[in-house]
Amino acid sequence: MAQTQAIAGVATQNGTERYAATHQELPYAVLGSTGLLVSAAGFGSYRIEVSEPSHEEALTYSLRAGINLIDTSANYTDGGSEQLIGRVLGKLIAQGDIGREQVVVVSKAGYLQGENYQLSQKRKEAGRPFSDLVLAGPDLEHCIHPEFLADQITRSLARLNLQSLDCCLLHNPEYYLNAAKSEGIPVAQAREEYYRRIRQAFLHLEQEVDARRISSYGISSNTFPGEADDCNFTSLATVWDIAEGISDTHRFRVIEFPLNLLETGAVLRNNQPTGQSLLEFAAEKNLGVLINRPLNAIIDGRLVRLSEKHYYGEGVVQARRFRDKIAEQDEDWSEAKTLSQIALRAIRSTAGISSVLMGMREREYVEDALTELRRPCPVKSRAGSWRKVDDL
16 A cells, blocks of 8 residues: 655665665675665566565565665556555655665666556547657557656656655667667668657656656666667667766766676677777766676577576476586686576676666575675676686
8 A cells, every 4th residue: 555655765875875784794886876885686576566465575575684776667567566666665664674765766667568558548549649659569669758758757656655766767768779670760860869869868857857756867778788780779888978968967877788697798799889898888987787687588589597496307407507517617606506696696796787686576586696695706807707608
């Protein structure tokens, strides 16, 4: 049940530092230029259901155990993910277990599915559709127009029962590039329009920061680590230039993208015009870096799970053999006992990464991540180790 009054405040540097000080057995990192200290693993809430007691238990447990970063989106379980997060935060803050200033809440906007899709259809019928709407598939649209972003932030804040988000990310804006390709729009023309839309969104998000509805903003894109000549590639360097062109005091501060043992592009692919990798460029610009899909690799359109929990019989044996092979590539990774733990360890031990977003909808998943985090592991550049992994 929603609280009668939205939770005031935002995450602060001092608040997150105090939270980390009470959980000294866990590692924390600074979320780029936000200055916020976040747990090395964050609570990924992609499949969190508001009506599922075990999901509420898992989130409650993780916040008490040292996880202070929550990543969600307006479209996750059609808003149910945000609702559950709001309910749990309200309870824990009211009980004095945590303070609002200690928890970093990140949400995303861009998808029109479920309730949002129905809203879009009603607006079309009324003759006032959202501008710059992308038709992405059956019962699926996408939009990053300022009017839609304003609507989504309002709805997210209401579901989360918060007065302000710590960060709002554009959620996979590359949907426009995919649509442009299907429509036969030349790549150069599509990219020009794509970055125009991102700039327009950034201008609005700057206003949202000024209005104190969000503290910072960024982009979550699956195509940040891609090949520079891919038609749906999102160039971080170009996005950075857009933000710099808006203001030298812009609040573009966080990015999110996939990285796992089978998708290594963020570390090994030099796709920036400077000759740097995505991770190197982000580190140079002091951007907060969140990693998604650490245990769910997509190879040639096929999903590969990097956890023994998803396998049976011979599959478990093969998963453990793969874990053993990975452990041989870096001596600091050998202490991880399971495939899921070594997948987390490899990422969180790599310099430039703020937090790894783990699916934690069950308490056992939270415990699995915490077990790994409690094992010390130095953070350093590990490009050599990732190259060995890529060669397997």
